[in-house]
Amino acid sequence: xxxxxxxxxxxxxxxxxxxxxxxxxxxxxxxxxxxxxxxxxxxxxxxxxxxxxxxxxxxxxxxxxxxxxxxxxxxxxxxxxxxxxxxxxxxxxxxxxxxxxxxxxxxxxxxxxxxxxxxxxxxxxxxxxxxxxxxxxxxxxxxxxxxxxxxxxxxxxxxxxxxxxxxxxxxxxxxxx
Amino acid sequence: xxxxxxxxxxxxxxxxxxxxxxxxxxxxxxxxxxxxxxxxxxxxxxxxxxxxxxxxxxxxxxxxxxxxxxxxxxxxxxxxxxxxxxxxxxxxxxxxxxxxxxxxxxxxxxxxxxxxxxxxxxxxxxxxxxxxxxxxxxxxxxxxxxxxx
Numbered sequence: 001x002x003x004x005x006x007x008x009x010x011x012x013x014x015x016x017x018x019x020x021x022x023x024x025x026x027x028x029x030x031x032x033x034x035x036x037x038x039x040x041x042x043x044x045x046x047x048x049x050x051x052x053x054x055x056x057x058x059x060x061x062x063x064x065x066x067x068x069x070x071x072x073x074x075x076x077x078x079x080x081x082x083x084x085x086x087x088x089x090x091x092x093x094x095x096x097x098x099x100x101x102x103x104x105x106x107x108x109x110x111x112x113x114x115x116x117x118x119x120x121x122x123x124x125x126x127x128x129x130x131x132x133x134x135x136x137x138x139x140x141x142x143x144x145x146x147x148x149x150x151x152x153x154x155x156x157x158x159x160x161x162x163x164x165x166x167x168x169x170x171x172x173x174x175x176x177x
Numbered sequence: 178x179x180x181x182x183x184x185x186x187x188x189x190x191x192x193x194x195x196x197x198x199x200x201x202x203x204x205x206x207x208x209x210x211x212x213x214x215x216x217x218x219x220x221x222x223x224x225x226x227x228x229x230x231x232x233x234x235x236x237x238x239x240x241x242x243x244x245x246x247x248x249x250x251x252x253x254x255x256x257x258x259x260x261x262x263x264x265x266x267x268x269x270x271x272x273x274x275x276x277x278x279x280x281x282x283x284x285x286x287x288x289x290x291x292x293x294x295x296x297x298x299x300x301x302x303x304x305x306x307x308x309x310x311x312x313x314x315x316x317x318x319x320x321x322x323x324x325x326x
Contacts, residue, residue, distance in 0.1 A: 056309020094259035100188035
């Protein structure tokens with residue numbers, strides 16, 4: 001089999017990631033609805049679904065980075081800077097659905113903080129799945145020099161430090177601590 | 178046929194619980210069942226054929242690119258910049274169920290083609306992503322109140 005163009009891998013597996021995020025939005029809203037209706041069984045199903053979609057998102061992230069550092073530096077990173085894109089701060093934070101998902105997590109934070117005991121196990125699985133996703137993101141980022149160079153967003157912090165901060169903040173949103 | 182652009186419903190329009198008429202239920206059920214069959218296929222050609230069949234059964238909806246963002250013009254510009262890079266268009270649709278399932282089919286089709294083009298991709302991650310597609314199909318069966326095979 002011939003080697004695939006790194007840009008095709010990068011873009012193609014991002015499509016899988018986008019689909020997982022949309023699924024996650026739907027399942028999280030259904031989870032919220034289930035809690036409101038006090039339907040614990042449905043809440044379990046939707047929280048488990050959310051965890052599985054998060055793991056799929058992690059997998060697609062890693063698949064999207066299946067090429068070498070040299071290929072990333074040569075074929076990918078330059079395409080994410082002006083003039084190839086408009087934004088100086090081009091990053092995944094610009095993805096509409098990701099931003100919407102974060103708004104949902106903010107909104108349902110009280111549910112996570114006061115999770116019924118009977119859903120604790122599902123919440124733990126959900127948090128574990130999120131940590132897998134975060135770890136995958138950091139792994140791909142680190143592979144491409146994220147612990148040496150600044151984030152795509154142009155801040156002075158390295159990309160890995162930025163992702164660690166995101167992980168801490170988001171973990172707070174979804175845990176009961 | 179490999180589709181070059183991925184049309185995604187705007188997230189605000191993603192259905193959480195959506196009642197369909199009988200004809201739409203059959204159409205969406207058939208398409209989702211074909212995705213499940215495709216995911217069970219051992220051969221990429223078979224899997225792609227089932228995706229193509231599902232796309233034909235599904236047909237198309239009237240869609241239009243979303244021309245604004247709830248958070249304003251700057252956010253809209255950023256979202257479009259990101260979308261353009263990945264050949265994505267966020268759309269409004271008169272048949273959100275069709276547009277949603279189409280988006281899964283198109284992304285899944287690209288996933289199959291990439292997976293079939295290289296044996297260097299991590300097999301474990303391929304499997305997990307396949308399970309993700311299955312999970313999403315099962316989720317939509319609940320959203321649209323369908324019984325799938």
